[in-house]
Amino acid sequence: MFLRATVKFVVQDAIKNEARMGSSLLRLHFHDCVVNTIVKSAVQDEINKEARMGASLLRLHFHxxxxxxxxxxxxxxxxxxxIGEKGAAANLNSARGFEVIDQIKAELEKQCPGKVYCADILTLAARDSVFILGGPHWRVELGRKDARTASLDDANKDIPLSNWTLGQRAARFNALGLSTNELVALAGAHTMRQTKNSTSVKFDKNYYTNEAEQSEDRDNTQACPVMLINGKATKSIVNRYGDNPNAFSADFAAAMIKMSEIKPLTGRDGEIRQNCRRVNN
Structure with a gap:
């Protein structure tokens, strides 16, 4: 038992160290073209057409x-x-925004041919979606190369599903170097979802205030919002974010930066895809 636990922690530490080494190669001004301006303009146009596209782009980055x-x-x-990841349980018939990334990539290929990674586009689009819908803004370092393969099995195994317990979620986040506090902060991204009784979409603290108010009325502890307010390690964090929107925004931005730097492909790994949907020949 001791050996098994030791091996587990060694593997987790190795994953975290690998992530830190890769993120150290990212740079704020990696590209010598106006990539930030092009991405933000395109995301703004799409959100103007359909506000919930912001949440879709953010979710795509998470997954x-x-x-x-x-x-x-x-x-x-x-x-x-x-077999790619689009057919995974967490993505099938729900992941969207691929066409938006295609459009951004096509424009960048006109302006800066062969220079901008699809992984960086997705990271910037997620950041800009949050900001445009009223959330915080943070600096994004660039240089994430694009993978030459994908894995349906890994996607089914690694992306949290709605029926996961809080313990399962926390374990997955921890394996990626993300803390329980960061789990709760990132869960606030659900505030951007368009609700059934509302036509507006915005980024705010209501996710946490709504969860605190509804927790006594719902008994489905498998639902992510309810499990957070009922969790011993998460209830105080939910309440703090509900009371202090500035703390939520700051923690969310910091957690997004950390998540966006998980195991980036740098150096000789990966490529700059010409088309984000397929690897180069």
Whole structure:
């Protein structure tokens, strides 16, 4: 038992160290073109057409980073050599925004051909979606290369599902170097969802205030919002964010930066895809 626990912690430490080494190679001004301006303008246009697209782009970034790091593998279509992640349980019939990334990539190929990674586009699009909908802004370091493969099995195994317990979620976050506090902060991204009784979409603290108010009326502890307010390690964090929107915004931004730097492909690994849906020939 002791040996098994020791091996577990050694593996987790190795994963965290690998993530730190990769993130140290990212740079704020990696590209010598106006990539930030082009991405933000495109995201703004799409959100003006459909506000909930912001949440979709953010979710796409989450699901990308949780499967073998932030490498744009979620964008790849199936090929003869691998089955991609779009058909995973957490993505099938729900993941969207692929066409938006395609449009941004096409424009960047006109302005800066062969220079901008799809993984960086996805990271910037998520950040800009949050900011445009009223959330915090944070600096994004760039240089995440694009993966040459994807894995349906890994996506099914590694992306949290709605029926996961709080313990399962915390374990998955911890394996990626993310704390329980960061789990709660990142869960606040659900505030951007368009509710059934509202036509507006915005980023605010209501996710936490609503969960605190509804927790006594709902007994489905498998639902992520309810499990957070009922969790011993998370209840105080939910209440703090509900009372202090500035603390939530600051922690959310910090957690997004950390998540976006999970195991990026740098150096000789990966490539700059010409088309985000397929690897280069």
């Amino acid at each position: 990308d980073c949780f499967v073998n790091g932030c490498d744009a593998s979620v964008l790849l279509d199936d090929t003869a050599s691998f």
